[in-house]
Amino acid sequence: MSMNILVLPGDGIGPEIMAEAVKVLELANEKFNLGAELTFDDLGGAAYERYGSPLADETLERAHQADAILLGAVGGPQWDAIDPALRPERGLLKIRSELGLFGNLRPAILYPQLADSSTLKPEVVAGLNILIVRELTGGIYFGQPRERKVLDNGERFAFDTLPYSESEVRRIARVGFDMAMVRGKKLCSVDKANVLASSQLWREVVNEVAADYPDVEVSHMYVDNCAMQLVRAPKQFDVIVTDNLFGDILSDQASMLTGSIGMLPSASLDANNKGMYEPCHGSAPDIAGRGIANPLATILSVSMMLRYSFNRADAADAIEQAVSQVLDQGLRTGDIMSEGCESTGTAGMGDAVVAAL
Amino acid sequence: MSMNILVLPGDGIGPEIMAEAVKVLELANEKFNLGAELTFDDLGGAAYERYGSPLADETLERAHQADAILLGAVGGPQWDAIDPALRPERGLLKIRSELGLFGNLRPAILYPQLADSSTLKPEVVAGLNILIVRELTGGIYFGQPRERKVLDNGERFAFDTLPYSESEVRRIARVGFDMAMVRGKKLCSVDKANVLASSQLWREVVNEVAADYPDVEVSHMYVDNCAMQLVRAPKQFDVIVTDNLFGDILSDQASMLTGSIGMLPSASLDANNKGMYEPCHGSAPDIAGRGIANPLATILSVSMMLRYSFNRADAADAIEQAVSQVLDQGLRTGDIMSEGCESTGTAGMGDAVVAAL
Ligand SMILES: CC(C)[C@H](C(=O)O)[C@@H](O)C(=O)O
Numbered sequence A, B: 001m002s003m004n005i006l007v008l009p010g011d012g013i014g015p016e017i018m019a020e021a022v023k024v025l026e027l028a029n030e031k032f033n034l035g036a037e038l039t040f041d042d043l044g045g046a047a048y049e050r051y052g053s054p055l056a057d058e059t060l061e062r063a064h065q066a067d068a069i070l071l072g073a074v075g076g077p078q079w080d081a082i083d084p085a086l087r088p089e090r091g092l093l094k095i096r097s098e099l100g101l102f103g104n105l106r107p108a109i110l111y112p113q114l115a116d117s118s119t120l121k122p123e124v125v126a127g128l129n130i131l132i133v134r135e136l137t138g139g140i141y142f143g144q145p146r147e148r149k150v151l152d153n154g155e156r157f158a159f160d161t162l163p164y165s166e167s168e169v170r171r172i173a174r175v176g177f178d179m180a181m182v183r184g185k186k187l188c189s190v191d192k193a194n195v196l197a198s199s200q201l202w203r204e205v206v207n208e209v210a211a212d213y214p215d216v217e218v219s220h221m222y223v224d225n226c227a228m229q230l231v232r233a234p235k236q237f238d239v240i241v242t243d244n245l246f247g248d249i250l251s252d253q254a255s256m257l258t259g260s261i262g263m264l265p266s267a268s269l270d271a272n273n274k275g276m277y278e279p280c281h282g283s284a285p286d287i288a289g290r291g292i293a294n295p296l297a298t299i300l301s302v303s304m305m306l307r308y309s310f311n312r313a314d315a316a317d318a319i320e321q322a323v324s325q326v327l328d329q330g331l332r333t334g335d336i337m338s339e340g341c342e343s344t345g346t347a348g349m350g351d352a353v354v355a356a357l
């Protein structure tokens, strides 16, 4: 199995954290004989500066050729005022869509070593381990028509469209159920079926798919209630499956519950488990270039990639163990710092993981 | 000024909690010479049973005639399987829309006496006092077209539309700014302008309205980030203004941060401050009929009504003080119970507020 990996460091802290992840990947490559070949390119603001587009055609071509993609993060205030069609986020949305990466896995895990970092009471979040499965190439993010115009009465007016088809719901529901099967066998599908037509179809199709997974306990929850329950009793959840927009909101909320968003990787998979892997956090322009960002989410994205796209649980486990060991040693970047621990920077953390590996 | 109030107890715990609120309102009526006249009717499931519709024409007519409306809560599992167009929620959505109640005020306040009830650490939520201003008659809740169909390839397909016009955004933005002026002079507008056309218009119009409120500090936040920030550092917010769907999600999340959702009233106002007032919590079918629901959110909705729709700060203050006094006495319903306090039921709590008043 070939292992051609396209590395897209992106913007803000992206290049710094990616440098550490690449160090770790290169060591794992040697140690476990992975046969990984890395190609580097730009996405987002960096691509806009270099190619005049947040996703150049040649980059997209490289992404198609690659077996997997590692992404840092995109975006920054310097591109706030440019043509919306050229903004960094557009590159991210386009690569998701063009590669058909419809299955977005966003784990929210509380690392026991970081239990204090959560703003929630320890008893509410201890042992938290939720997987949010977000539909990533459909819904209101890509729905057509979307338009902005001036009405006859002279008023400005804009609208978006939220569409879902049966097959789009079915395939993401399957990802949710498959994940539930290898986890706690509980799936909560989140929608707004008391208001939205698309949600009514969503709920119906999830119930149909459920028939193929008799071992999974299925429930349905309205998105407003889910946002409440994630605060009230987050440990009630195992796998949550939901649409693109709700998944965007709920996964950010859930990751913050852990207090360690700097630790959380994510995967975006196509129908053949080809994937793009990236940290859950953003490009953090405010701390970019200062060597203080936490590289662990990106390092753990490498491990997620080896596990899901290349079936290399051996190397994936080793990286995760190395990260855990570094946390046990008490090493912390600023975002996860707490009393009695030893403060370090981006490179220091990366080096420590390399040493542990 | 006439004070004709339409009382709609609704479903689930609605009738129980409303009975207590009415006791309090009747006493305030006497004590403060309010001249309130009450009419009673049904909404939601109760209306479906009585009239065959979740909002009967004659009820809507009474709502139009009234100066203000007091609502308990609607919905319950016994109506899950009926024609979606007749479900309890439809009555609620229709009354909001028909009366033009576009301005939904949802405070999230942590009562000092109940600080322990929050799942968040005390230092994160102590003194929390956020007001969410939610647009309530537009956006994806009411957008047309919305449709469900079968595509040419035989697949089921459904879509919703998320529209906003300049005037819709402007009037809700004004409510947000007006509220900020009488509070902490900080307004955060929440949207998803990096993805949605409607959000781009939203942000543009909020910025235009801001010019009329130079004393208010304005910021913009993406909805996913806001869901994170509400967990990370909720006290950074004063007033949040947002669209119908985002407001639904964020207000539920914010109310749960306080740990005392049984305490939170809400108001839905039209252009002339005519309003409908209701607790933030739902109809809680699981505890309906057992006399254990917390009536305080409904009692505080009475006080909100007297303040916003009738300018009777005197009576509103007195009710709020009575509630505070009862909490100081240590009286608690189950949802807010904590060690060392005295447990009571719905009627016990209502009677205590009446006594304190
Ligand atoms: C940058 C933005 C377009 C993106 C999204 O909304 O999907 C981000 O928030 C995410 O969750 O990956």
Ligand SMILES: CC(C)[C@H](C(=O)O)[C@@H](O)C(=O)O
Pocket (backbone or CB within 6 Å): A194, A195, A224, B089, B092, B093, B248
């Ligand atoms: C019952 C439902 C339709 C309603 C809404 O989504 O607006 C409720 O969740 C609310 O927030 O008042």
